[in-house]
Amino acid sequence: MALFHNITAIILAAFASHAVNAIILGNQFWNLRCRSCHNANSLEDCNNYIQCGPGQQCYTDELIMSSLKVAYQAGCRSDRQCGASDDPSVMKRQQVLSISCSRCCNDEDFCNQRLCGLRKETTALMCLSCDGKDGRPFPPQYADDCAYLRICDTNEVCFAKTTAIKPTGEDTFSQLRHFTSCIPTRVCSELLRNINSSYVVDSHVGKRAEEDICAICSGRELFNHYACTSMKTYMINLIRHNKLNWTTMDEIRTTNG
Numbered sequence: 443m444a445l446f447h448n449i450t451a452i453i454l455a456a457f458a459s460h461a462v463n464a465i466i467l468g469n470q471f472w473n474l475r476c477r478s479c480h481n482a483n484s485l486e487d488c489n490n491y492i493q494c495g496p497g498q499q500c501y502t503d504e505l506i507m508s509s510l511k512v513a514y515q516a517g518c519r520s521d522r523q524c525g526a527s528d529d530p531s532v533m534k535r536q537q538v539l540s541i542s543c544s545r546c547c548n549d550e551d552f553c554n555q556r557l558c559g560l561r562k563e564t565t566a567l568m569c570l571s572c573d574g575k576d577g578r579p580f581p582p583q584y585a586d587d588c589a590y591l592r593i594c595d596t597n598e599v600c601f602a603k604t605t606a607i608k609p610t611g612e613d614t615f616s617q618l619r620h621f622t623s624c625i626p627t628r629v630c631s632e633l634l635r636n637i638n639s640s641y642v643v644d645s646h647v648g649k650r651a652e653e654d655i656c657a658i659c660s661g662r663e664l665f666n667h668y669a670c671t672s673m674k675t676y677m678i679n680l681i682r683h684n685k686l687n688w689t690t691m692d693e694i695r696t697t698n699g
């Protein structure tokens with residue numbers, strides 16, 4: 443019972459300190475997250491993100507460089523700057539011929555990935571990828587502490603898994619590990635079809651030093667940067683309401699939006 447209680451406490455702690463359900467439900471209690479990059483050619487180059495402070499929004503600027511190349515700047519900026527016309531600090535830089543577009547948004551995380559002409563050149567998804575493979579960062583305790591984005595293969599979607607860890611010499615699961623990666627779409631499909639039974643909290647953990655307590659996947663870009671439990675709740679809701687596209691593993695969206 444003590445063991446069960448501990449794992450539950452960890453899950454609740456992870457859930458509460460990273461109150462992601464707020465943003466999934468459309469509230470703005472959570473810091474807005476934005477794509478962040480300098481002089482990117484396309485969205486594929488814009489592979490970082492930052493969390494905005496209060497009074498800030500996501501922005502994307504499209505610059506025409508004196509070389510006549512188009513480059514994108516993206517990140518957070520203040521509401522006041524969003525209302526202003528050309529940012530003098532950008533114009534002062536000699537290699538910039540003109541700012542052809544400058545837009546802000548704050549309606550959802552990463553909304554600036556659709557502003558100005560910032561586009562992806564492939565159909566592949568970008569996902570958080572702290573999996574410790576191929577030189578990538580190792581999984582941190584919390585989703586927030588992974589800022590490494592990767593373009594998946596075209597037949598892959600975003601995956602996240604939370605594992606409870608019993609440190610050596612201790613008899614309680616006192617740590618978490620948030621693993622993120624890309625997985626094949628067909629594996630995701632299997633996981634979602636069995637979502638009711640996938641990684642439920644197990645009170646018969648026994649002597650194992652680690653236990654997977656949550657796993658989820660989604661075809662929604664960068665979705666795996668949220669806490670696993672929140673993403674799972676969201677995906678279960680999509681399935682229950684028949685709103686999941688089983689080809690893309692993403693929400694069914696009305697096209698005339």
Ligand SMILES: *[C@@H]1O[C@H](CO)[C@@H](O)[C@H](O)[C@H]1NC(C)=O
Pocket residue numbers: 635638
């Ligand atoms: C999953 O559980 C919910 C309620 O607990 C139920 O309505 C639903 O049919 C279940 N889905 C599957 C695939 O078993």
Ligand SMILES: *[C@@H]1O[C@H](CO)[C@@H](O)[C@H](O)[C@H]1NC(C)=O
Pocket residue numbers: 687688689690694695
């Ligand atoms: C699911 O996504 C595919 C690929 O984008 C699309 O062709 C199909 O119409 C979508 N299905 C539904 C039900 O929206």
